[in-house]
Amino acid sequence: MIIHFNYSDESFASQRKHNTFSASFFGKVDKCYSFSPNDIDDRFLERNKAIFDEKRGNGYWLWKPYFFKKIMNESQFGDYIVYTDAGSFFIKPIKLIIDEMTSSDEELFLFELPLVEGQWSNKSTISTIFGSSNLELLLSNQVSANLIIVKKTKNTINFIDEYLELSQNRILLTDFGTKKYPHEISDFIEHRHDQSILSLLCKKNKISTFSDPTDYGEFPYRYINSNRIFKLLDKERNYGTCLLANKRESIYIYYPKYIFRKLLSKIFKNAINFSRR
16 A cells, blocks of 8 residues: 655645645545644644744654654554645656666665755754764765655654654754754755754664655755755656646756756756757
8 A cells, every 4th residue: 555644734724735635636646634733632732842932843753753653653564654835736647657666676765966965954953863974974975855665664664763763853953952062074065954864874774765756856956055065866767757846946946947957957968969960
């Protein structure tokens, strides 16, 4: 079974609704959960009150590993649990990615960004998970937390347990750790919270990563910024673009923009090929 879930408060309820529809209609998942703050257990909220009182990420995205754990407890071994951001929109069946996981014998689907770890993970989180940092780690590509696919196995249960446990540490998850402990890299930009924890756990456990299946993977130049180290990896995208990584825009605006980018890209490539004749 393929189980999909998303989460948002009321301010993103419309995007969440479109995401759920697209997961079912285009993504062809078997079951959808559309979570809101009301679905979080009161005891868990109270235990992590200092984090959930923060507005950013509705409690710095702590709900993400929480709902992974909740669904894992209710699912069967061998089930696939898919998380996507509420603003994203499926345009292809998610099974295309799961087939790639199966052929690669992987239990987790995570993909890397063309951005480096040292600019997006603070010192306290790196030190806690790795003990110390090195240049290879700091210049490695950070893993995205916008799309995560987990096959329920004994190994992934342990992985999600550690993800959840570390995410309940306020110093590691929130911006508190960044303010308390100065970063060792002058080019540090911002801590990425649960994504930083997920990325470092991935590297600690030597988990293989895949290419970005979103439209940002198709057009990675969109990540380029004068302050960012841009490090693009050459990985095959056998499944192509399966979903659009929209955030706040209406999908009725975002999708035409995506089609326009594809058209421009095709024209540009044809022009280059013509000039080489």
